Amino acid sequence: MDCSNGEVLFWVGCMSSYRVPELAKSMMSVADKLNIPLKLLGVEEGCCGSILLRLGDRRGALQVARVTANVIESSNAKILVTHCPGCLRTFKLDYPQLGLSLTVDVKHSTQLLADYVGRAELKPINMRVAYLDPCHLGRHVGVYDEPRLLLRSIPGLEVVEPPESRESSLCCGAGGGVRACYEELAMAVARELLAHFKSLGAEACVTACPFCYYNLKASSEGLLEVYDVLQLLDMSIRGVKS
Amino acid sequence: MTWIEDLERRVSRAISDEPRRVALKRAVESYVSNKRKALSRLRHLQDLAMDVRRIKELCVERLEELVKEASDSIRECNGHAYIARTAEEARRLVADIVGDGKLIVKSKSLTCEEIELREFLESHANCRVVETDLGEFIIQVRREKPTHVINPSIHVPREEVARTFSKLAGRDMPSDIPSLVSFAREYLRRFFVEADVGISGANVVASQTGTIFIVENEGNARFSTNAPPVHVCVVGFEKVVPTLSDAFKVIEVLPAYATGVLMSAYVSMITGPSKTADIEKRLVYGAHGPKELHVIFLDNGRTKMAEHPVFKEALYCIRCGGCLYECPIYRVLNGAFGHNYFGGIGSIWTAYTRGFENSLFAYMCTGCGRCRELCPVRIDVPKLVEELKAELLRMGYRQPKAELFLKNLLAAGNPWGEPREMRVSWLRGDGV
Structure with missing residues (x-):
């Protein structure tokens, strides 16, 4: 993939922009170290409309999505990369359903980074982690291998495969507007998941989604450390433990 | 209280219910490991399940026609067949057939639960209705509602069952499971013999021959549909398939996904009432089994569901209930994720059979899609739930x-x- 000349647009997404900016920063840092120039839309970037769709409001979502599709199309980027599986799913699966077609090639951050990770010298992180396939990334869009490839490229990192993984992976509890409308429920699901991962001998839970990361981290007290793949990759490239 | 507050309160209460949590955790662990073993032994089952899906896809396009054919076949072998368009019609029909003040033994049926048949017969026809499935029996005695389509008392741990049975027996019961099971066996036995009527559901019906299939492990359904002189079966339109071979496919797929067994202990196939011609070749009905068979085909929203381009997929459900054990939300809510029908798929069923106002629990579904992957007939539940949210x-x-x-x-x-x-x-x- 050729990504010189600012052809790659990094769609940050609302969650990473406002709620978990550490993931946006990790993405920028990793891309910088791997020599991948990323273009940003800055304040022009809006919302994909996913949250409205997940709550059944198609009309509202269409209003939002029309504006967003225009902003993306007029950026002239060839590749759009996002770390948010919610945005990814919405662009790839829902926009065509809404009658909106993006000409840009939409990818998940891990798909982009998997092609370039060989450029960096990765330093060890000695930790045993279990990877949680985010629902929107795995089951909905079919990206299972790239996040694992990135994790396996980090020396010292032991990746535990839970019995429920890939297609049958568990859910963090945040999707479908549940985190927004029933926080107590979303956090109870997250705690259940983290306790389960802990019982598998993992020291940390790793995900590749700002929503999972946000919900799991908020629910992690006394259970497990929570990381995003981007954070571990950034730590490994920079050679810092945390 | 608004519907939003009501949902929030239900979430809080369900999450913090410790006895339920213990019971559900035990049940889920045993289901998951049993199913894994069963599916690894029966490797052809996934392909067969896709055959079942194709059968169901065709059936949903011709529900009325299949129900008519099934009714004709049942009448041909001297059974009675009826169509009930609504829950009320079905309840009235059953009450008329049964009569006033009768003793009824009932085997587990989600369809009967859907129309609240037991409550109706008790309050409007002065009948005594005894649930004979162990799980149903437990919650009947506890005056609770089922929390799972296959295992209605999944939320009650053995210690609680012992307390319930102790009260019923008037003596202290130990909480070991075999003792509890043998108490129920002893207690229920006389009701089978004395009952005037047996009521059941059905897992599948073959329309060509009018054959009803009832799958079970306990033997209570076989008893309830065989010992009393009258058998009344209430079955949803969506359970009818054309041929016996089609029905066998459903029966072969169901047990592994429902309870993690290779095959259920009993499959009763019933084609008409019991009969004999052993004396002078003259046909007489009611030899050892029931003299009368009444089958009520229940619409109650199903034909409407079949007309909807998205929701019709919910009719493919064979009701194994596997998706519930596997649902992260159902697990955390300790089973309190539904209204008669449970989980994401259940929200569609509840909407059509019990009213959309009762299907608001759909908002608790994260749309994760785990159920879609683990569903034998691969129903796209997240898509259905999102459509329901749009409708709501x-x-x-x-x-x-x-x-x-x-x-x-x-x-x-x-x-x-x-x-x-x-x-x-x-x-x-x-x-x-």
């Missing part, structure tokens, strides 16, 4: 958050109404 929204059940998000998105480009310029504050390093 049109009906005025809009999450207040959704309204707020839309307003904020249109004004500020993010769901929380944060200032637009703050979107890039993380770039400057002051956003954390």
Whole structure:
């Protein structure tokens, strides 16, 4: 993939922009170290409309999505990369359903980074982690291998495969507007998941989604450390433990 | 209390119910490991399940026709067949057939639960209805509602069952499971013999021959449909398939996904009432089995569901209930995720059979899609649930958050109404 000349647009997404900016920063840092120039839309970037769709409001979502599709199309980027599986799913699966077609090639951050990770010298992180396939990334869009490839490229990192993984992976509890409308429920699901991962001998839970990361981290007290793949990759490239 | 507050309260109560949590955890663990073993032994089952899906796809397009054919076949072998368009019609029909003040033994049936048949017969026909499935029996004695389509008392741990049975028996019962099972066996036995009527559901019906299939492990359904002189079966339109071979496919797929066994202990196939011609070749009905067989085909929203381009997929459900054990939300809510029908798929069923106003639990579904992957007939539950949410929204059940998000998105480009310029504050390093 050729990504010189600012052809790659990094769609940050609302969650990473406002709620978990550490993931946006990790993405920028990793891309910088791997020599991948990323273009940003800055304040022009809006919302994909996913949250409205997940709550059944198609009309509202269409209003939002029309504006967003225009902003993306007029950026002239060839590749759009996002770390948010919610945005990814919405662009790839829902926009065509809404009658909106993006000409840009939409990818998940891990798909982009998997092609370039060989450029960096990765330093060890000695930790045993279990990877949680985010629902929107795995089951909905079919990206299972790239996040694992990135994790396996980090020396010292032991990746535990839970019995429920890939297609049958568990859910963090945040999707479908549940985190927004029933926080107590979303956090109870997250705690259940983290306790389960802990019982598998993992020291940390790793995900590749700002929503999972946000919900799991908020629910992690006394259970497990929570990381995003981007954070571990950034730590490994920079050679810092945390 | 608004519907939103009601849902929130139900979530809080369900999450913190410790006895339920213990019971459900035990049940889920044993189901998951048994199913894994069963599916690894029966490797052809996944392909066979897709055959079942194709059969169901065809059936849903011709529900009325199949029900008519099944009714004709049943009448041909001297059974009675009826069509009930609504729950009320079905209840009235059963009450008329049964009569006043009768003793009834009943085997587990979600369809009977759907129309609240037991409650109706007790309150409107002065009948005594005894649930004979162990799980149903437990919750009947406890005056509770089922929490699972296959295992209705999944939320009751053995210690609680012992307490319930102790009260019933008037003596202290130990909480070891075999003793509890043998108490129920002893207690229920006389009811089978004395009952005037046996009531059951059915797992599948072959329309060509009018054959009803009832799958079970306990033997109570066989007893209830065989010992009393009258058998009444209430079955949903969607259970009818054309041929015996089609029905066998459903029966072969069901047990492994439902309870993790290779095959259920008993499959009763019933084609007409019991009969003999052993004396002078003269046909007489009611030899050792029932003299009368009455089959009530229940529509109650099913034909309407079949007309909907998206929701018709819910009719493919063979009701194994596997998706519930596997659902992260069902697990955490300790089974309190539904209204008669449970989980994401259940929200569609509840909407059509019990009213959309009772299907609001759909908002607790994260749309994760784990059930779609583990469903034998691969029903696209997230898609169905999202369609239901859209429908609920049109009906005025809009999450207040959704309204707020839309307003904020249109004004500020993010769901929380944060200032637009703050979107890039993380770039400057002051956003954390």
